[in-house]
Structure formats: C-alpha cells, structure tokens
Amino acid sequence: MKGIALIAHDGKKAEMVAFIKDHSELFTQVKLVATGTTGQYVQQTGLKVKKLLSGPKGGDAQIASLVAEGKLRAVIFFRDPLGKHPHEPDVQMLMRLCDLHNVALATNPSTARLLVKGLEAEFMG
C-alpha cells in the first residue's frame, strides 16, 4: 500500500497536529512518512511515522523523490504562505513532482479534509 506524506511549516504545525487527531482513524491504518520536525509532532499524537530529514535540510526533497518513485498516494503539506523558507526551491520541486506524477496534494486543512474523505473511502471501505 502506498503511503501518505505529512509536512507542515512551523507556523502550521499546531494545525497539522489538530488535523491528525481529527482523522486518527485513517492515519492509524496507512503508512505515514514526514519531514523531520513534523514527524516529531506526529509521533507525539501516538501515531507511527517514518521521519525523514528536516525540511530545510532536505526532507521536502526526500518526499519529492518518493513521489517520483511512485511510493506515495497523497501528500498533505500545510504551507505557511506568510513565512520565508530558505528551501523554497525544494518546496516548489515537491509540488511540481506531485503535479507531474498526478499525486494528490493538499496544501491547507480545508483541501486536506476533502482529500481525507476520499482516502477514507478508499482505505477503509
């Protein structure tokens, strides 16, 4: 089964934790992967998650690579549009590869909620 990637910029990590808690039924049943610091927050909710490098150190690029390899079903990436990020080129690459490979990408909680509804139907019947 393909996994789901979770990523949140610092200004959005609290929203990510709340989102995960709201949808824990799905997230306990799928393989999760996350950028480093986001992964630590995800772990604190009690979920199992594979932590990659922190975003600025290459975590987004690692997730982009998983997208290119066809290993992910969806990417949930809560971006902070008000923040400045030294690794913006990696963020753009990740989003480009999601579009290139037609991998579902949600960049805010409203879209993620709709995406999760579809994934629940797929994974949980």
Ligand SMILES: O=C(CO)COP(=O)(O)O
């Ligand atoms: O920077 C990020 C996304 O671009 C997220 O990285 P962290 O989860 O390591 O904070």
